[in-house]
Amino acid sequence: MTYKVSKEILDAFPCYEAMDNAPEDLSLDDQMKMYYLLNLIREHDSKLKELWMANKMCGIAHSYAGHEAIAVGACMALAKDDYITSTHRGHGHVIAKGGDVRKTMAEIYGRVEGYNCGKGGSMHIADVEQGILGAAGIVGSAMALAVGAAYSSVVLNKKSVTVCFHGDGGTSQGVWHESINMAGCWKLPVIFLTENNYWAVGTEFTRVAAQPEVYKRAVAYDIPGILTDGFNPFAVYKAVKSAAERARAGQGPTLIEARLMRIVGHWVADDESYRDPKAMEVWWQLDPIARMKHYLIENNVPPKSLEEIELRAKNDISDAVEYAENQCNDPTPDTLFKDLYANDEII
Amino acid sequence: MTYKVSKEILDAFPCYEAMDNAPEDLSLDDQMKMYYLLNLIREHDSKLKELWMANKMCGIAHSYAGHEAIAVGACMALAKDDYITSTHRGHGHVIAKGGDVRKTMAEIYGRVEGYNCGKGGSMHIADVEQGILGAAGIVGSAMALAVGAAYSSVVLNKKSVTVCFHGDGGTSQGVWHESINMAGCWKLPVIFLTENNYWAVGTEFTRVAAQPEVYKRAVAYDIPGILTDGFNPFAVYKAVKSAAERARAGQGPTLIEARLMRIVGHWVADDESYRDPKAMEVWWQLDPIARMKHYLIENNVPPKSLEEIELRAKNDISDAVEYAENQCNDPTPDTLFKDLYANDEII
Amino acid sequence: MKISVRQAINDAIKEEMNRDSNVTIFGCDVGLRGGAFAVTKGLLKEFGEWRVRDTPISEAGFTGIGIGAAATGLRPIVEILYCDWITLAMDQIVNTAAKKRYMFGGKINMPLTIRAPFGGGDGQAAQHSQSFEAWFNHVPGLKVIAPIFPEDVKGLLKSAIRDDNPVIFFEHKLSYTLEGEVPSEDYTIPIGKAKVIREGSDVTIVSYSMMVVKALEAAETLAKEGIECEVIDLRSLLPLDYETIIDSLEKTNRIVVVHEANLRGGMASDIVAEICDRAFDFLDAPPERVGGLNVPIPYCSCLEQLVIPSTEKIKKAVYKALNR
Amino acid sequence: MKISVRQAINDAIKEEMNRDSNVTIFGCDVGLRGGAFAVTKGLLKEFGEWRVRDTPISEAGFTGIGIGAAATGLRPIVEILYCDWITLAMDQIVNTAAKKRYMFGGKINMPLTIRAPFGGGDGQAAQHSQSFEAWFNHVPGLKVIAPIFPEDVKGLLKSAIRDDNPVIFFEHKLSYTLEGEVPSEDYTIPIGKAKVIREGSDVTIVSYSMMVVKALEAAETLAKEGIECEVIDLRSLLPLDYETIIDSLEKTNRIVVVHEANLRGGMASDIVAEICDRAFDFLDAPPERVGGLNVPIPYCSCLEQLVIPSTEKIKKAVYKALNR
């Protein structure tokens, strides 16, 4: 039985790619891991609104709900010592790359046990150990960073590739162009992964992009441009996998456009005055979790084991929230000048 | 008799376009004017080295010698109230657009009678009356300016188009991308004219560009990309003319790559330690002045009238130098704070 | 008429757009969404997309477009949604907007207003909380203003829009709901004039933007202890009204300068140095400065609140100014 | 051994590249051409293009690449050919390089050196002559240095390269041919230490970069009039060695701060304000500041020379400091 998608959505989303077959190199274990990660990210970011409303976090946060296939598909194709750079909508990237949800949640709570000791918050979570070079609050700014990491890999003879996640909005930044140009010219092991979710806050991409089909811009850098279904973790996996192989073989960067729809608000308490949020809901038909679940069941995975995974994800997030809420501490004033300069030098 | 170009050059310069026919809409008078302007610019910029050596100018200057076909071809396709933005190598643009060589020379001398009252110098000559929005010392920075002028034209219902001259080096700046993207998206009447002379100071374009065929990058903005022979004033004229028509018809921008070779040094006293200047000289075969002269003679213009034009250009520049040298004055200290704020307000 | 700062900005822009058809807005989400802080609500509908332009996330590019448009007949207002990102447009602002008139011998006009919401205090961390006014103070060719009360915000924004020079207009991100009286008729407030908003004879407190509110709070509590502070709201930073400051200093002989931006390299240093130049003899005590601590703004409120000057710190500075 | 500043920089970089294979250079024309000012001559040949990288004209991009490389194991030196264009990389420097370690709770390293030739005086006009050190002084997380003599240039550049923080290294464009003795053995000079380069008891002149040379000139002519100036070369601006300044001030009780950058919002204001904080009682006269005039640098020398501080102006400031 194929997964059902309405004609309306299929028409609006021509890059739809059915989830018929898992990529050959993904074991069932891998697939189950992916399913867990999809759920873990969803659970994690579904908590945000509640936390924000209850004043548990300090600033604001952006939910990755609906985008999970991209981070999970991409990071599944990476090794631990590969790098990623992330965005303001970064929890999914961090978790998919191996981040610890206790530490992400603690950071969102502004706790000293958080990844950034409470100094970064939702928009800046980093874990260099896991190759997570950090989220960035400045749209587009991490592009060059990613290229720098890829440059390091070459000079230091590491086999790492770097995946640079960014939104459609980020593709309008100058540094997007500068970065891809240099990476393309020097054939650096970096993958530019555009999460084209059609929106940048309240602005539709087609209103501000001369060429909204991002993958076509690859011609301008003489590199491959790939369009993929951003709601489909297998599709993203395949695209990133082949780009990573290319990169490791010294053939240079790839521009991957993972297309999807930002179904949720821009940030956790977005009133979406600029569009009708109700009209977005049909897009949940493409929910990567539902699609993957359908695929796994079709492929004889017992529903019960999937439910177990779902429950585990839920519990892990509850645990993370409980941890952040009750077992963690606010940073003390004496940490204020710590971490500014190397060796905590004070200037 | 066709104009002779060596096989070596033809191989190295595949975009060579023979000057067989003048564009139909160019009268003989127009052509003679173009011939004059080519010579005027050449004479003007051939003086620079001497002036620099003799300490007549304050800072540095960049010669447009060899590039004349581009400015002259392009500006011939424009009206007085069309706009141009220029670069560090800007004298040619200014003169072709109607600038007065007495005032450019006076400015280079740092005289108060110069276009910028001695405050701008070689790299910043502007004449808003003639639609010359100014040269720019920051490579690439005038891109957005040009788009802004085009934006004005639309809002103010003017018929002006704007030509944005820039070098291959400028195409690597982020603002290049941002500007073309917005112009393309909003279909603004602007023409991006890349003078791809293969070099940016001591760096060959192919060493720093993933896609050195600049016109191909037009795909990234869903606009037309045109490659043209930058040593051929007719070819440039035609390309700009058609792009201007497109722009005036509300169909948006065009990216024109005028390819040529920077035969001269980057700046007037460049020792060119990074390349062999002797090896560049073969490129003078493509000298736009020689080619145009050949064409005109072939088309029955008496050589004598061409020599008259050449002499006139020479004299006009001698006059300009004489003017700047002997009839102009250094700015007086009381002008120091003038022109900083509107109405010479002092803050 | 009592309105919020948000309304004051919206009204100022709307009135100027009605008054002058060359006024045009550029910025991320200024149109359909009406601005992230809802300050441009309704304008797209009223004036159409050619005058209220939603831009891509291209700060350098759309600032540059504003500059080009200003040089060719429009009177643009560019919004940089958070002043932190003005870093992306520094070349355009500093090397082109500020210098074009001068470099070109006065032959070009630059009627450009750049609105830049600034300041911290709401847990948005290091890249969404900064205050960069001191940088622009260092750039000849610009004007810089940072009013806080609705009346001043409206009157000065209108002056900025009408001004033929590039003006950087800082509005505090936490001020949008702050309310106050504004005149009902059309009015402007001249750029470059400070305002004594509280009279006092013991110490002069000079400040701008949100810190004015805290300075007033500090002054009120100090008054209960018998210390009368004169509070000056600078409103404009470039040009800066030293006359008003020195007149006050002549009376109080003690001065405290307060701002939210981190102290090192901040506006307060410039003001103190200038006071030393112009009125050293009026000083009965070292001039005091209160500014943000010299760290990036941390995310968690517990730390953030230590970085941004508090009423308490202002009070301490006043005591210090009085104790010698 | 007597060498030029140009040679000092070249030697410093070469020695550090030999010492540490992670040191890597990025910039326009740093390779094949050996730098517009010929400071990186020969390095491409010696170290290959992966360590000496000619970049496209993408200041934001290649600065960002330097930052990313610094975060992942390299120790990059980024050259911004003229400091005027550092405006293009402000976001990368201010929002990423300066803040990454802090925002990430100390979990990332940022051993990055940004070389930025600065200053005017050679007729290159408004976009090729600026001095922006004061901006970076306002950014916590950075270090800023601006030495002028070959020994200091070499020793401090080596320290900058070895430093695990982002360091902005300003070198004066007119200083490359300036010669001086340097030790022949491997040495470094610590960041953050000023140097008394002339002793005197009447007035303290504090300066850095090219203005140190002019301050010395002024001091020499003043000595003939019997006025003995103590001249301090700050060398480092952030951190800044107030101890050395105050020690001198304790002796002279009069101070003149001199820099080339335009005065308003410049380093001198910060130094004066800080002196008022730390040593007001040592001041027998108002602290004097000498800086560039508050205009963009004009092209013609006749005007440019009015903008940049002259020996004469420094002398006048010394007289002023002494006359009360």
Ligand SMILES: Cc1ncc(C[n+]2csc(CCOP(=O)(O)OP(=O)(O)O)c2C)c(N)n1
């Ligand atoms: C330089 C900069 N400009 C503007 C913003 C404000 N902003 C935050 S997220 C965002 C939209 C980003 O859109 P996109 O890149 O498509 O990512 P998405 O939110 O869709 O995941 C904007 C404009 C910013 N953070 N940085």
Ligand SMILES: Cc1ncc(C[n+]2csc(CCOP(=O)(O)OP(=O)(O)O)c2C)c(N)n1
């Ligand atoms: C932002 C910036 N970076 C670097 C420079 C130094 N510079 C001046 S001209 C030039 C080369 C420009 O090359 P291109 O755009 O191809 O123009 P061309 O000189 O070949 O005409 C460079 C690097 C500059 N002026 N501005």
Ligand SMILES: [Mg+2]
């Ligand atoms: Mg998006």
Ligand SMILES: [Mg+2]
């Ligand atoms: Mg070139």
